[in-house]
Amino acid sequence: MPKLIIDVSQWQGVINWETVKPHIDGAILRMGFGSDQVNQDDAQWERNVSECTRLGIPWGAYIYSYANTPQKAQSEIQHTLRLLKGKKPQLPVYFDAEDVSIRAYCHASFPAWDAAVKAAGYKTGLYSGYYFRRDCMPAVNPDTWWLAWYNGTNGMKKPLTGNWIYDAWQFKSDGSFPGISGRVDTNYFYKDFLGSAPISNPVPVPAASSSPRLDLEIQCLNRGRSGKKVGGGELCMYDDAITGLSIGVTGGWVEYRVHKMGGGWFSRITKCDWGTPDAYAGDLHSMIDGVQIYFHTDPKLTGGKYYRVKYQVKTQHHGWLGEIYDTDFSNGDGNTTAGIFGDPIIGIRAKLV
Structure with missing residues (x-):
């Protein structure tokens, strides 16, 4: 190999x-x-x-x-x-x-x-x-x-x-x-x-591996926590405002953060554990109006294939916004944000592609 x-x-x-x-x-x-x-x-x-x-x-x-x-x-x-x-x-x-x-x-x-x-x-x-x-x-x-x-x-x-x-x-x-x-x-x-x-004939051959997976979970202002969306997908709790976000992945690692409505960005998160304050995004009681996510592929686990996270959010007043692929955190404040400041986020879709 x-x-x-x-x-x-x-x-x-x-x-x-x-x-x-x-x-x-x-x-x-x-x-x-x-x-x-x-x-x-x-x-x-x-x-x-x-x-x-x-x-x-x-x-x-x-x-x-x-x-x-x-x-x-x-x-x-x-x-x-x-x-x-x-x-x-x-x-x-x-x-x-x-x-x-x-x-x-x-x-x-x-x-x-x-x-x-x-x-x-x-x-x-x-x-x-x-x-x-x-x-x-x-x-x-x-x-x-x-x-x-x-x-x-x-x-x-x-x-x-x-x-x-x-x-x-x-x-x-x-x-x-x-x-x-x-x-x-x-x-x-x-x-x-x-x-x-x-080691081998110099033509890259993917290592035996499974495709990476993204698991998604949210906490909402009135309806509490959703179930985990294994493999990604859509989460929306009857248009209730989202106050917390948890993302777990296989095949690499993830960076994500959320923006407090009327405030600033919460810390960037790389873990997923509701029981640990630095392992989920948000404070669980403040509405959010911005999300940024980036997936770092570990090619040793994916046979050399690279993946991105495709995500979008639904806001209270504008519905589903456009899709975003991997926020570039190395570019200052990030060059892409899902959301509209001042408009509460009430739904999210995310998956690896």
Whole structure:
């Protein structure tokens, strides 16, 4: 079965690796970019290495190349070796070839980098898109090729590779993982680099798994609590105003929150337990007029397929409003809200799609 590997940099901020660990098989960490200057080291490199090492998460590394002259190429080699000194990555160290500025020179800079880093005792590889490799460095022969290819099919459609074989596939740039803020590059690795044995023919095959499930329950102002709607669906208690919301899921994790009518947003919730105040949304006595929900797929549990939550609400004065797919909580206050402020919510529909 392919390994699920993420690649991260300072752009993901301070990662909670203990929270991330159960959801991944390893990580590729950006060490830095360009020439050997301290201000071009990745700001989270040392911490990410330390945390992965402490927690036993297999890790590798990559340097983003800007080398378009022999001098810059040598400086990038020194940059790589300086940041790797004393460290023991279990996964390969990659040369990231994607910047337009290196198109005319990467055919020479990569082999020089590859030989030097390999001579220092590290496994090496090339990261690139198919067209970049085809057009700019068709003659290079890396030990392993990490292919970037997005095709909008949740990573399950075989990418275009020509006659080359890839051992790793970056199929998604907007993955979500607990413990990491924002979107994450997500990859399948088909070679067991710890044992140097191929895992499978490099065509993604979904793991045996069941479809994820969303369970929905509400509390209303006068009629109390509804029964649980297993698998999602519609809940509406005779047009009684909703004062609390509980959502449970399998196959990933969920974030949700509600807006107090005449007030502000309640805290974001990731659990579902009416007996615990921080495990349901709302205060059970105040009417709500806004809902936001986001489902984070765990592809290890869904065979690599990604799901979204589709939801909508019914308000007292406007009826059923339009459908919403996954509120983006990383975008400030969320870019989508179900509801109209000032109009009590009296019904909700939600399911995973």
